[in-house]
Amino acid sequence: MRIVVAKPGLDGHDRGAKVIARALRDGGHEVIYTGLRRTPQEIVRIVTDEDAAAVGLSTLSGAHNVLIPKVCDGLREAGLGDVVVFAGGIIPEQDRSPLYEKGVRAIFGPGSTTKSILEFLEMVSSRKKAAESVGVGEQIGWRWNE
Amino acid sequence: MNETTSLFESAKSGDRRALARLLSVLEEGGTSPVENGSGDSIGITGPPGVGKSTLIGKLIDEWVSRGETVAVLAIDPSSPQTGGALLGDRMRMVNADSSDGIYVRSLATRNHPGGLMDCLTPMVDVLCACGWDHVVLETVGAGQSEIRVVAFANRIILVDGPDRGDVIQAEKAGIMELADLIVINKADLPNANRAAEAVKSALSAGSNIDVPDVLLVSAHSSMGVSELVDSITELQSSKDRERLRIRERLISAWDSALLTSNLFDESIRAIETGNMTLNQAVGHIRDKSN
Ligand SMILES: Nc1nc2c(ncn2[C@@H]2O[C@H](COP(=O)(O)OP(=O)(O)O)[C@@H](O)[C@H]2O)c(=O)[nH]1
Numbered sequence: 001m002r003i004v005v006a007k008p009g010l011d012g013h014d015r016g017a018k019v020i021a022r023a024l025r026d027g028g029h030e031v032i033y034t035g036l037r038r039t040p041q042e043i044v045r046i047v048t049d050e051d052a053a054a055v056g057l058s059t060l061s062g063a064h065n066v067l068i069p070k071v072c073d074g075l076r077e078a079g080l081g082d083v084v085v086f087a088g089g090i091i092p093e094q095d096r097s098p099l100y101e102k103g104v105r106a107i108f109g110p111g112s113t114t115k116s117i118l119e120f121l122e123m124v125s126s127r128k129k130a131a132e133s134v135g136v137g138e139q140i141g142w143r144w145n146e
Numbered sequence: 147m148n149e150t151t152s153l154f155e156s157a158k159s160g161d162r163r164a165l166a167r168l169l170s171v172l173e174e175g176g177t178s179p180v181e182n183g184s185g186d187s188i189g190i191t192g193p194p195g196v197g198k199s200t201l202i203g204k205l206i207d208e209w210v211s212r213g214e215t216v217a218v219l220a221i222d223p224s225s226p227q228t229g230g231a232l233l234g235d236r237m238r239m240v241n242a243d244s245s246d247g248i249y250v251r252s253l254a255t256r257n258h259p260g261g262l263m264d265c266l267t268p269m270v271d272v273l274c275a276c277g278w279d280h281v282v283l284e285t286v287g288a289g290q291s292e293i294r295v296v297a298f299a300n301r302i303i304l305v306d307g308p309d310r311g312d313v314i315q316a317e318k319a320g321i322m323e324l325a326d327l328i329v330i331n332k333a334d335l336p337n338a339n340r341a342a343e344a345v346k347s348a349l350s351a352g353s354n355i356d357v358p359d360v361l362l363v364s365a366h367s368s369m370g371v372s373e374l375v376d377s378i379t380e381l382q383s384s385k386d387r388e389r390l391r392i393r394e395r396l397i398s399a400w401d402s403a404l405l406t407s408n409l410f411d412e413s414i415r416a417i418e419t420g421n422m423t424l425n426q427a428v429g430h431i432r433d434k435s436n
């Protein structure tokens with residue numbers, strides 16, 4: 001799968017995003033790594049131009065409440081409702097359900113293994129094949145439970 | 147109208163999503179809506195880490211400031227074991243994600259049996275037909291297979307660094323002979339001048355009558371970038387280099403025909419079991435291939 005790994009927000013390091021990017025590559029995916037400090041509009045542009053099937057957003061700073069929903073909205077507005085959005089980083093329990101409602105399909109915390117991210121992506125592929133909702137603009141409901 | 151044609155029509159009218167989808171269709175072997183080989187591209191190659199992506203980022207800024215548009219295909223290797231790839235070139239092209247005059251697409255080599263060329267040429271054709279003023283290919287120039295990729299570009303720029311080790315490697319790989327222009331990047335670091343001199347003397351020692359220019363630039367400070375854009379505009383490939391490139395293209399087309407032949411696997415087995423010699427296998431494939 002072609003996957004964009006992005007790090008929205010202004011905080012200055014991207015170790016977590018890099019770890020995810022490498023793990024996805026080792027799992028056989030094509031990972032487009034975007035570097036630091038991308039705005040939601042830029043992330044939507046990258047997903048469009050790269051014809052990516054999924055985007056992983058890594059955040060640390062608490063910016064997730066604002067930035068992740070903006071990416072989700074932007075993707076839908078750009079007609080990219082079939083793109084799968086997942087998130088990683090430190091996202092407190094109480095902040096998660098609003099993100100799921102925006103169309104995020106999985107949230108991986110600091111304790112998550114790369115194996116479970118890869119399993120999630122396998123599940124995504126099989127849902128896509130079966131035409132089951134999994135994109136950010138498709139019916140909300142299914143999400144990954146670790 | 148079939149899928150490719152309608153994507154092409156939308157892409158021509160400026161729909162980036164349609165363009166992106168169309169390139170994916172071509173990458174997967176779809177038929178091109180444009181005449182094969184009608185495009186024109188600039189290949190930028192060189193060892194890993196010399197600053198090709200950063201420099202392309204500066205080139206596109208300069209082109210955009212002159213009112214011209216740029217599309218970049220940034221190619222990185224896929225892992226032969228897992229098939230995965232980490233594509234980090236666009237990260238270095240700072241304004242790639244915001245200007246409408248820039249399109250950047252990251253490509254993995256995907257271990258295509260015949261190399262990437264079968265899909266790269268149609269991609270360049272389509273980008274040109276959609277009106278992008280400059281189409282740039284970034285490839286790692288480190289081995290024979292990568293020379294074959296860049297040989298598909300119409301003009302070739304070799305980027306090197308202040309570290310002389312890189313220069314000698316490139317020389318060995320034969321990329322220097324294909325280059326229409328040689329750029330020594332990281333001129334802000336010590337030894338860049340020395341590297342440029344070393345390249346010049348290596349070039350003049352060779353049999354090449356038509357020696358390419360050697361330019362010093364710094365992608366970090368932007369020194370020399372505007373001059374580089376001017377040189378690219380005027381860049382002409384020589385007959386000798388064009389012939390070398392055609393040679394490489396022919397070899398890769400031949401390889402591709404061999405590797406995708408339905409007789410290839412059969413011949414390997416026949417040689418293995420002693421039913422055929424190497425020469426017989428070559429003759430067999432040459433005569434009978436579809
Ligand atoms: N000092 C210096 N470093 C540079 C320059 N251009 C690129 N770099 C650095 O070289 C490294 C590799 O750059 P990149 O563009 O990814 O190289 P590529 O692998 O050839 O595409 C990065 O850390 C860049 O910041 C330059 O002009 N001067």
Ligand SMILES: [Mg+2]
Pocket residue numbers: 198199200234235284
């Ligand atoms: Mg690069």
